[in-house]
Amino acid sequence: MSRKITYHSVRASLGIPLIVILLLSSCKKEAPAPSPYQPTPYQIEIPFGFPTNLNIPADNPMTVEGIELGRYLFYDGRISGRTHPDSLMSCGTCHLQANAFECGIDHPTYTGGFPYGITGKPTPHVMLPMINLIWNHTGYLWNGAVLNIEDLVWMGVVAEHEMNSDTNRAKEVIQQIPGYPELFQKAFGSETVTMKNIGRAIAQFIRTFISANSKFDRYLHGEVQLSPSEISGFILFTTEEGADCFHCHGGYGNPLFTTHLFYNNGKDSLFTGPYEDPRDRYHVTGDPMDYGAYKATTLRNIAVTGPYMHDGRFATLDEVIEFYSHHLVWSPYINPLMHHITNGGVQLTPSEKADLKAFIATLHDEEFLTNPAFGPPEKFPDEK
Numbered sequence: 001m002s003r004k005i006t007y008h009s010v011r012a013s014l015g016i017p018l019i020v021i022l023l024l025s026s027c028k029k030e031a032p033a034p035s036p037y038q039p040t041p042y043q044i045e046i047p048f049g050f051p052t053n054l055n056i057p058a059d060n061p062m063t064v065e066g067i068e069l070g071r072y073l074f075y076d077g078r079i080s081g082r083t084h085p086d087s088l089m090s091c092g093t094c095h096l097q098a099n100a101f102e103c104g105i106d107h108p109t110y111t112g113g114f115p116y117g118i119t120g121k122p123t124p125h126v127m128l129p130m131i132n133l134i135w136n137h138t139g140y141l142w143n144g145a146v147l148n149i150e151d152l153v154w155m156g157v158v159a160e161h162e163m164n165s166d167t168n169r170a171k172e173v174i175q176q177i178p179g180y181p182e183l184f185q186k187a188f189g190s191e192t193v194t195m196k197n198i199g200r201a202i203a204q205f206i207r208t209f210i211s212a213n214s215k216f217d218r219y220l221h222g223e224v225q226l227s228p229s230e231i232s233g234f235i236l237f238t239t240e241e242g243a244d245c246f247h248c249h250g251g252y253g254n255p256l257f258t259t260h261l262f263y264n265n266g267k268d269s270l271f272t273g274p275y276e277d278p279r280d281r282y283h284v285t286g287d288p289m290d291y292g293a294y295k296a297t298t299l300r301n302i303a304v305t306g307p308y309m310h311d312g313r314f315a316t317l318d319e320v321i322e323f324y325s326h327h328l329v330w331s332p333y334i335n336p337l338m339h340h341i342t343n344g345g346v347q348l349t350p351s352e353k354a355d356l357k358a359f360i361a362t363l364h365d366e367e368f369l370t371n372p373a374f375g376p377p378e379k380f381p382d383e384k
């Protein structure tokens, strides 16, 4: 698809610098026509107390135009390389904002919290939320196998248990949709749709998903008081003799509520042979101490992301707390931070369990779940 750059549009977008360019080009006769590619840098506002080291690849700086394009693509089912209304699938088909970008346990289609791809094949593990991923430096997915969000995009397009498509089809379909080529030009300086730039745009959009306005955040800012039960739960969460959750899930000077690291948290005793999961951390590192280890996910918005653990074995937070309290299972691979293994768990009393749950509920961030900027666009580029 060719694109005409008129003198008028160049002048309009470049303004005064055009004079400079004209002066320069008068010295160098064959200079190429200046491109109107001028994306607007997007400044991430780092919330108070959050880490300052962000995971933004050097070759994909965040721009207003990139994020806008990424939002369309994230929600456009034609990214699956299909156009028939019955066969569309987008990232947003499974990743629902109201469930912190998981499908959730109550979704009418994805009963039980296991989503399935366009072929009806279920995903091997349950979902992960997309919360504060711009602070994740240790790899994505339950086992950390993928190092950047950009790559997860084409992987989602081709995976049999997701869109079951191919990247050529995806980019050809997007290229043909009126409006998209211009958006790619604005975001990346070329109207040609590439899978690389589709990945870049969606990754930029996902990096804007910041949760920093839960009740607990407002408590840290001195804006609200926690109830006595919530405070007791916070103390349990962050003490070794209490519920001992903080080593892996943060909370003490770590507002992300995850270390983004991988642990075996004592759910099973056997991990090899027929019990082996080809998608645990061991299969990324080859270190036997990583058998049965998975990402310790963030506990922000945890109430809406059930079922829990990589295999969705627990349906409710009560079951999770019951597990950490009384049902830990020893194996040689259990992480040494599971300090209470000899007692089978942290042995919380019923009122302590209620306090712990009340504290975890203060990590619920309604603004994150409803912020229209993270939701679907009102219209797609060809509907304008």
Ligand code: HEC
Pocket: 074, 089, 090, 091, 092, 093, 094, 095, 115, 116, 117, 118, 123, 124, 125, 126, 127, 128, 129, 130, 133, 139, 140, 141, 142, 143, 149, 152, 153, 154, 156, 157, 161, 162, 163, 202, 206, 279
């Ligand atoms: C069929 C449902 C489905 C679709 C469609 C889908 N995903 Fe996912 N996504 C999942 C599941 C399940 C996981 C967890 C996979 C795992 O670790 O085993 C996941 C994980 C992720 C993660 C990792 C989060 C983390 O904390 O590590 C990102 C990022 C992601 N998906 C982005 C996307 C993007 C971008 C698209 C669109 C191109 C997409 N997904 C389409 C189901 C889906």
Ligand code: HEC
Pocket: 243, 244, 245, 246, 247, 248, 249, 262, 263, 264, 265, 293, 294, 295, 296, 297, 299, 302, 305, 307, 308, 309, 310, 311, 317, 320, 321, 324, 335, 337, 338, 346
């Ligand atoms: C040794 C590190 C460690 C400790 C200590 C720990 N966890 Fe976890 N937690 C994990 C890991 C790893 C996972 C994911 C395991 C999996 O998917 O199989 C997890 C998963 C969870 C989940 C489910 C997350 C999801 O998205 O499905 C919840 C809820 C949770 N932990 C709460 C707690 C609470 C509450 C405590 C304290 C009583 C605690 N954890 C202590 C490592 C830990």
